[in-house]
Amino acid sequence: MNNNAKVTLVGAGPGDVELITLKGLKAIKNADIILYDALVNKDILTFAQSNTPIIYVGKRFNDHAYSQEEINNLLVEKALNYGNVVRLKGGDPFIFGRGSEEIDYVESFGIKTEIIPGISSALAVPANQGIPLTKRGINTSFWVVTGNTKDDTISKDLVLASQSSATLVILMGLRNMSTIIKEVSKYRSGFTPMAVIQNGTTKNEKISIGDINSVDEIKKTIDYSSPGIIIVGDVVAEHPGYFDEEIQRVLASAEISL
Ligand SMILES: C[S@@+](CC[C@H](N)C(=O)[O-])C[C@H]1O[C@@H](n2cnc3c(N)ncnc32)[C@H](O)[C@@H]1O
Structure with a gap:
Protein backbone atom coordinates (compact mmCIF):
# COMPACT_ATOMS: atom_id res chain seq x y z
CA MET A 1 0.00 0.00 0.00
CA PRO A 117 -12.96 23.34 -9.02
CA GLY A 118 -13.14 23.92 -12.76
CA ILE A 119 -14.90 26.43 -15.00
CA SER A 120 -18.20 24.82 -15.92
CA SER A 121 -19.38 24.66 -19.53
CA ALA A 122 -22.69 26.02 -18.20
CA LEU A 123 -20.99 29.38 -17.58
CA ALA A 124 -18.10 29.48 -20.03
CA VAL A 125 -19.78 28.24 -23.22
CA PRO A 126 -22.45 31.01 -23.42
CA ALA A 127 -19.91 33.65 -22.32
CA ASN A 128 -17.48 32.60 -25.04
CA GLN A 129 -20.23 33.33 -27.61
CA GLY A 130 -21.03 36.74 -26.10
CA ILE A 131 -24.26 35.59 -24.44
CA PRO A 132 -24.51 36.94 -20.88
CA LEU A 133 -26.46 34.62 -18.56
CA THR A 134 -27.77 37.64 -16.67
CA LYS A 135 -28.23 41.21 -17.84
CA ARG A 136 -29.53 44.11 -15.82
CA GLY A 137 -33.11 44.89 -16.83
CA ILE A 138 -33.59 41.54 -18.60
CA ASN A 139 -33.44 38.77 -16.01
CA THR A 140 -32.47 38.22 -12.40
CA SER A 141 -31.30 34.60 -12.44
CA PHE A 142 -30.25 31.65 -14.53
CA TRP A 143 -30.99 27.98 -13.93
CA VAL A 144 -28.64 25.20 -14.94
CA VAL A 145 -30.83 22.18 -15.51
CA THR A 146 -30.29 18.68 -16.84
CA GLY A 147 -32.22 17.73 -19.97
CA ASN A 148 -31.75 14.06 -19.25
CA THR A 149 -33.19 12.68 -16.01
CA LYS A 150 -32.70 9.15 -14.64
CA ASP A 151 -36.26 8.11 -15.55
CA ASP A 152 -36.32 9.96 -18.92
CA THR A 153 -38.92 12.50 -17.81
CA ILE A 154 -38.66 16.31 -17.97
CA SER A 155 -37.09 17.63 -14.77
CA LYS A 156 -39.62 19.31 -12.45
CA ASP A 157 -37.09 22.12 -12.03
CA LEU A 158 -37.14 22.76 -15.77
CA VAL A 159 -40.92 23.17 -15.61
CA LEU A 160 -40.56 25.61 -12.70
CA ALA A 161 -37.74 27.54 -14.34
CA SER A 162 -39.76 27.86 -17.56
CA GLN A 163 -42.40 29.74 -15.56
CA SER A 164 -39.87 32.39 -14.50
CA SER A 165 -37.87 34.98 -16.45
CA ALA A 166 -34.67 33.05 -15.72
CA THR A 167 -32.23 32.17 -18.47
CA LEU A 168 -32.41 28.38 -18.95
CA VAL A 169 -29.09 26.64 -19.42
CA ILE A 170 -29.84 23.04 -20.28
CA LEU A 171 -27.06 20.45 -20.21
CA MET A 172 -27.36 16.98 -21.74
CA GLY A 173 -30.57 18.04 -23.48
CA LEU A 174 -29.87 17.70 -27.22
CA ARG A 175 -31.60 14.35 -27.70
CA ASN A 176 -34.69 15.54 -25.80
CA MET A 177 -34.69 19.04 -27.25
CA SER A 178 -38.10 18.86 -28.94
CA THR A 179 -39.82 17.61 -25.76
CA ILE A 180 -37.97 20.16 -23.62
CA ILE A 181 -38.86 23.11 -25.85
CA LYS A 182 -42.47 21.93 -26.10
CA GLU A 183 -42.63 22.08 -22.30
CA VAL A 184 -40.93 25.50 -22.15
CA SER A 185 -43.32 26.88 -24.79
CA LYS A 186 -46.27 26.23 -22.45
CA TYR A 187 -45.01 29.18 -20.42
CA ARG A 188 -42.90 31.32 -22.78
CA SER A 189 -43.64 33.08 -26.05
CA GLY A 190 -42.65 31.37 -29.30
CA PHE A 191 -40.47 34.44 -29.99
CA THR A 192 -38.25 33.72 -26.96
CA PRO A 193 -34.68 33.57 -28.26
CA MET A 194 -32.79 30.29 -27.95
CA ALA A 195 -29.43 28.89 -28.98
CA VAL A 196 -27.59 25.59 -29.11
CA ILE A 197 -23.82 25.74 -28.71
CA GLN A 198 -21.73 22.66 -29.42
CA ASN A 199 -18.05 21.99 -28.64
CA GLY A 200 -18.00 25.33 -26.83
CA THR A 201 -14.63 27.07 -26.32
CA THR A 202 -12.90 24.66 -28.72
CA LYS A 203 -11.83 25.18 -32.33
CA ASN A 204 -14.90 23.16 -33.40
CA GLU A 205 -17.34 25.44 -31.58
CA LYS A 206 -20.62 25.90 -33.43
CA ILE A 207 -23.73 27.91 -32.59
CA SER A 208 -27.27 27.67 -33.94
CA ILE A 209 -29.44 30.55 -32.95
CA GLY A 210 -33.12 31.37 -33.34
CA ASP A 211 -36.24 31.35 -31.24
CA ILE A 212 -38.54 28.74 -29.76
CA ASN A 213 -40.64 28.79 -32.95
CA SER A 214 -37.58 27.80 -35.00
CA VAL A 215 -36.59 24.79 -32.87
CA ASP A 216 -37.06 22.36 -35.78
CA GLU A 217 -34.60 24.37 -37.91
CA ILE A 218 -32.10 24.45 -35.05
CA LYS A 219 -32.52 20.70 -34.57
CA LYS A 220 -31.41 20.04 -38.16
CA THR A 221 -28.00 21.56 -37.38
CA ILE A 222 -27.24 19.35 -34.37
CA ASP A 223 -24.36 16.88 -34.36
CA TYR A 224 -25.39 14.30 -31.77
CA SER A 225 -21.87 13.00 -31.35
CA SER A 226 -20.65 16.29 -29.85
CA PRO A 227 -21.52 17.88 -26.49
CA GLY A 228 -23.89 20.81 -26.59
CA ILE A 229 -25.89 23.11 -24.36
CA ILE A 230 -29.26 24.72 -24.97
CA ILE A 231 -29.80 28.28 -23.80
CA VAL A 232 -33.28 29.80 -23.70
CA GLY A 233 -34.07 33.37 -22.71
CA ASP A 234 -34.08 36.98 -23.81
CA VAL A 235 -30.34 37.31 -23.10
CA VAL A 236 -29.68 35.14 -26.18
CA ALA A 237 -30.66 38.19 -28.27
CA GLU A 238 -27.43 39.81 -26.99
CA HIS A 239 -25.49 37.44 -29.25
CA PRO A 240 -23.87 39.49 -32.04
CA GLY A 241 -25.48 37.27 -34.74
CA TYR A 242 -28.99 37.15 -33.30
CA PHE A 243 -30.56 39.97 -35.32
CA ASP A 244 -29.01 38.80 -38.60
CA GLU A 245 -30.62 35.41 -37.99
CA GLU A 246 -33.88 37.11 -37.06
CA ILE A 247 -33.89 39.07 -40.35
CA GLN A 248 -33.26 35.82 -42.30
CA ARG A 249 -36.18 34.16 -40.49
CA VAL A 250 -38.53 37.09 -41.19
CA LEU A 251 -37.50 37.15 -44.89
CA ALA A 252 -37.97 33.39 -45.18
CA SER A 253 -41.46 33.55 -43.63
CA ALA A 254 -42.38 36.53 -45.90
CA GLU A 255 -41.35 34.47 -48.98
CA ILE A 256 -43.54 31.60 -47.81
CA SER A 257 -46.59 33.86 -47.41
CA LEU A 258 -46.11 35.66 -50.81
C1 LIG B 1 -22.13 15.16 -17.79
S1 LIG B 1 -22.31 16.87 -18.10
C2 LIG B 1 -20.85 17.45 -17.32
C3 LIG B 1 -20.80 18.95 -17.19
C4 LIG B 1 -19.48 19.43 -16.63
N1 LIG B 1 -19.26 18.93 -15.33
C5 LIG B 1 -19.40 20.95 -16.62
O1 LIG B 1 -19.37 21.56 -15.55
O2 LIG B 1 -19.32 21.53 -17.72
C6 LIG B 1 -21.93 16.93 -19.80
C7 LIG B 1 -22.71 17.98 -20.54
O3 LIG B 1 -22.11 19.26 -20.38
C8 LIG B 1 -22.28 20.03 -21.56
N2 LIG B 1 -20.96 20.37 -22.10
C9 LIG B 1 -19.79 20.07 -21.58
N3 LIG B 1 -18.78 20.60 -22.29
C10 LIG B 1 -19.35 21.28 -23.30
C11 LIG B 1 -18.85 22.06 -24.38
N4 LIG B 1 -17.53 22.27 -24.55
N5 LIG B 1 -19.73 22.61 -25.23
C12 LIG B 1 -21.05 22.46 -25.07
N6 LIG B 1 -21.59 21.72 -24.06
C13 LIG B 1 -20.75 21.15 -23.19
C14 LIG B 1 -23.12 19.17 -22.51
O4 LIG B 1 -24.47 19.46 -22.30
C15 LIG B 1 -22.76 17.78 -22.04
O5 LIG B 1 -23.75 16.84 -22.42
Missing part, protein backbone atom coordinates in the same frame (compact mmCIF):
# COMPACT_ATOMS: atom_id res chain seq x y z
CA ASN A 2 1.18 3.52 -0.87
CA ASN A 3 1.34 5.86 2.14
CA ASN A 4 0.61 8.88 -0.06
CA ALA A 5 -2.73 7.49 -1.22
CA LYS A 6 -4.88 10.43 -2.29
CA VAL A 7 -7.46 11.32 -4.92
CA THR A 8 -7.40 14.84 -6.34
CA LEU A 9 -10.58 15.67 -8.23
CA VAL A 10 -9.73 18.30 -10.86
CA GLY A 11 -12.09 20.31 -13.07
CA ALA A 12 -10.48 20.54 -16.51
CA GLY A 13 -12.69 23.40 -17.68
CA PRO A 14 -15.06 23.57 -20.64
CA GLY A 15 -12.77 22.60 -23.54
CA ASP A 16 -10.20 25.30 -24.24
CA VAL A 17 -6.93 24.07 -22.66
CA GLU A 18 -6.22 27.54 -21.31
CA LEU A 19 -9.44 27.51 -19.29
CA ILE A 20 -8.11 25.09 -16.68
CA THR A 21 -7.05 26.74 -13.39
CA LEU A 22 -3.40 27.14 -12.39
CA LYS A 23 -4.12 24.90 -9.42
CA GLY A 24 -5.53 22.21 -11.71
CA LEU A 25 -2.47 22.41 -13.95
CA LYS A 26 -0.15 22.09 -10.95
CA ALA A 27 -2.06 19.00 -9.80
CA ILE A 28 -1.63 17.39 -13.24
CA LYS A 29 2.11 18.04 -13.13
CA ASN A 30 2.33 16.43 -9.67
CA ALA A 31 0.07 13.44 -10.41
CA ASP A 32 1.32 9.87 -9.88
CA ILE A 33 -1.44 8.63 -12.20
CA ILE A 34 -4.30 10.33 -14.12
CA LEU A 35 -7.82 9.06 -14.86
CA TYR A 36 -9.65 11.30 -17.32
CA ASP A 37 -13.13 11.68 -18.82
CA ALA A 38 -14.44 12.02 -22.37
CA LEU A 39 -15.03 15.77 -22.26
CA VAL A 40 -11.49 16.62 -21.13
CA ASN A 41 -9.39 18.23 -23.86
CA LYS A 42 -6.56 15.72 -24.34
CA ASP A 43 -4.02 18.51 -24.93
CA ILE A 44 -4.24 19.16 -21.17
CA LEU A 45 -2.63 15.74 -20.62
CA THR A 46 0.59 16.97 -22.27
CA PHE A 47 1.24 18.92 -19.05
CA ALA A 48 1.67 15.64 -17.12
CA GLN A 49 5.19 14.24 -16.51
CA SER A 50 6.15 12.03 -19.44
CA ASN A 51 6.21 8.87 -17.26
CA THR A 52 2.81 9.46 -15.58
CA PRO A 53 0.36 6.64 -16.42
CA ILE A 54 -2.84 8.00 -17.99
CA ILE A 55 -6.10 6.03 -18.19
CA TYR A 56 -9.19 6.99 -20.19
CA VAL A 57 -12.37 6.17 -18.27
CA GLY A 58 -14.79 8.28 -20.33
CA LYS A 59 -18.49 7.84 -20.69
CA ARG A 60 -20.29 9.18 -23.75
CA PHE A 61 -23.70 8.23 -25.12
CA ASN A 62 -23.68 4.46 -25.80
CA ASP A 63 -19.93 4.33 -25.29
CA HIS A 64 -18.82 3.65 -21.73
CA ALA A 65 -15.20 2.64 -21.26
CA TYR A 66 -15.95 1.86 -17.59
CA SER A 67 -19.12 1.78 -15.49
CA GLN A 68 -19.35 4.27 -12.59
CA GLU A 69 -18.81 1.41 -10.14
CA GLU A 70 -15.65 0.34 -11.97
CA ILE A 71 -14.36 3.94 -11.95
CA ASN A 72 -14.95 4.19 -8.18
CA ASN A 73 -13.03 0.96 -7.62
CA LEU A 74 -10.21 2.03 -9.96
CA LEU A 75 -9.77 5.27 -8.01
CA VAL A 76 -9.31 3.35 -4.76
CA GLU A 77 -7.06 0.69 -6.28
CA LYS A 78 -4.83 3.22 -8.07
CA ALA A 79 -4.55 5.48 -5.00
CA LEU A 80 -3.43 2.51 -2.91
CA ASN A 81 -0.91 1.39 -5.56
CA TYR A 82 0.38 4.67 -7.00
CA GLY A 83 -0.25 7.47 -4.46
CA ASN A 84 -1.74 10.68 -5.81
CA VAL A 85 -4.48 9.95 -8.37
CA VAL A 86 -5.63 12.95 -10.39
CA ARG A 87 -9.22 12.40 -11.43
CA LEU A 88 -9.75 14.83 -14.32
CA LYS A 89 -13.29 15.75 -15.32
CA GLY A 90 -14.77 18.16 -17.87
CA GLY A 91 -15.99 21.55 -16.65
CA ASP A 92 -16.52 21.57 -12.90
CA PRO A 93 -16.55 18.11 -11.29
CA PHE A 94 -19.48 18.95 -9.01
CA ILE A 95 -21.85 20.08 -11.79
CA PHE A 96 -23.54 17.03 -13.28
CA GLY A 97 -20.18 15.31 -12.97
CA ARG A 98 -20.76 12.63 -10.32
CA GLY A 99 -17.70 14.06 -8.58
CA SER A 100 -19.26 13.99 -5.16
CA GLU A 101 -20.19 10.27 -5.49
CA GLU A 102 -16.57 9.47 -6.31
CA ILE A 103 -15.29 11.51 -3.37
CA ASP A 104 -17.72 9.76 -0.98
CA TYR A 105 -16.64 6.34 -2.21
CA VAL A 106 -12.91 7.07 -1.95
CA GLU A 107 -13.27 8.62 1.51
CA SER A 108 -15.15 5.55 2.74
CA PHE A 109 -11.78 3.74 2.40
CA GLY A 110 -10.09 6.39 4.56
CA ILE A 111 -8.24 7.80 1.53
CA LYS A 112 -7.53 11.56 1.50
CA THR A 113 -9.21 13.71 -1.14
CA GLU A 114 -8.85 17.22 -2.56
CA ILE A 115 -11.23 19.09 -4.84
CA ILE A 116 -9.97 21.58 -7.42
